Amino acid sequence: MSKLFQQVLKVLFKHGYYAKPLVIYGVKFSERDEQYFLKTVVSDWKDDVEKSIQTVEKGLRYARSLTIKYLLLAKKLSVLIRTGNDKTEKLLRELKDNFSNIPPIARKLIITIVTNNFYDGKTKTYIRTWGRKYFEDPSAVVFIKIAQARKYYRESKISMALHELVQAYKIANKIPHPTAMIAALNNAAWYIKNKHPLIALKFSKECIYTMGWYRELEEASLYSLDINDTVRTDWGFLSNVSDCRDNAF
Structure with missing residues (x-):
């Protein structure tokens, strides 16, 4: 990952929508596959589900690292859950089975999405949040x-x-x-x-x-x-x- 993208992610995960100016900057100046993830974040903020999923699929074709791949899959999971797509549980099980191989920064995003939607009754598959680092x-x-x-x-x-x-x-x-x-x-x-x-x-x-x-x-x-x-x-x-x-x- 580029240094710019790492900085954008750090601020984004810490401050959410408050990081919007930096996210927009990252969309323009980060690497191509990184831009797709950030574009998906912007589409999410606008509640544009169709554009979010299109951007995710494009990004997955260009993903050059495991981190970008799983960040995009995390966003895809979020969109699938929101739309009630029948592919949700399949993707969840895939992520759970490969959880130990997922880079930490993507793992945190996946856990947040899964936990919120599992407790809402929107998913059946659960990924435990026992890791101490998540509570730090x-x-x-x-x-x-x-x-x-x-x-x-x-x-x-x-x-x-x-x-x-x-x-x-x-x-x-x-x-x-x-x-x-x-x-x-x-x-x-x-x-x-x-x-x-x-x-x-x-x-x-x-x-x-x-x-x-x-x-x-x-x-x-x-x-x-x-x-x-x-x-x-x-x-x-x-x-x-x-x-x-x-x-x-």
């Missing part, structure tokens, strides 16, 4: 905790789910990782909106504030505004979103 990486820990919270929520263990999300938010806020911050806040608001609407509203407002502060994904704002509107409508809270920020933490 704050960005990886954040998404593992968000995934664990989803599992607790599906089991109706709301207080445990909320605990994981609060911890995930605090870690993401220190990094900072805006995408993870928003996911944790939005999920927390959704999980408790029926029993604790006032607290849910605080989570939602903090989420909207965070998006405004970091200029985060426009697509993500729709979900956060939706939960904010849902709580206000269901419980008759009429104050405006502009009264942010009541910090929930």
Whole structure:
């Protein structure tokens, strides 16, 4: 891998969408096969599933290293899961069988994708996250905790789910990782909106504030505004979103 691509990956995995300017720079000036991976990341941010899969397939034809190959396969896995493609489990089993041969940086991305979607019930195959090094990486820990919270929520263990999300938010806020911050806040608001609407509203407002502060994904704002509107409508809270920020933490 080129030094530029390594630097882009380091910032991307640490800060998520906040690394967008560097990712765009990498698309223009990194090596050809590296560019395909970064283009897939950009397409993902735009929620352009068709373009993502096309770019992945092109990139796999030009991949010159195992790292690029498995980074692209990780993105392919993400797209297949999102679209409910019947090839998902086959690719998952292939990745699991070859897991020990996958370069560490690609392995971390695969684990994050698999963990999140396994706990959501979208995949049957699971790859264990017992490796100590994954829990030494704050960005990886954040998404593992968000995934664990989803599992607790599906089991109706709301207080445990909320605990994981609060911890995930605090870690993401220190990094900072805006995408993870928003996911944790939005999920927390959704999980408790029926029993604790006032607290849910605080989570939602903090989420909207965070998006405004970091200029985060426009697509993500729709979900956060939706939960904010849902709580206000269901419980008759009429104050405006502009009264942010009541910090929930």
